[in-house]
Amino acid sequence: MPRRRPGALRAERLFRAGWALPPERIHGLSARTSTAVDRVERLSGDYYVHPGATDRALRRYRAFLQPPGRRPRYPQDAECSCRGCSFDDVRHARDVLAQVLRQLPPRPRAQLERQVRTLDARYLARTLPDPFAADRQWRFDLWWRRRLTG
Secondary structure, eight states: OOOOOHHHHHHHHHHHTTOOOOOOOOTTSOHHHHHHHHHHHHHOOOSSOOTTHHHHHHHHHHHHHOSOSSOOOOOOOOSOOSTTGGGGSHHHHHHHHHHHHHHSOHHHHHHHHHHHHHHHHHHHHHSOBOTTHHHHOTTTTSGGGSBOOO
């Protein structure tokens, strides 16, 4: 019978003792920041902030800004408001990032904020302002909601 590796035995023992495995690292963030984000997501009472939501929001935000060129981009409303489909709207992804940023401790917040700030600059450059946003949007106080939609 083959011998089991010591690392596998330790991992099994920790899992049985109630310890969770370390969270998946979010692309571009340190392990410490990823752990802090995971903690915020697990403890959040918000329906849309759940484990893995920050990673998904960052990926959606990057994907929206990914196509090269100078043509303006227009955010689209989501077809459904459930947890999964709501990320089709890039503005919702930015809402989730803002919610997580508010709840993070200072150092992890600074690291995530740097990434979000660079994406925000690209978002501002690639979208057009909506002059009637105060009349149309229910969240007109947020700058990323005051952009023209498709």
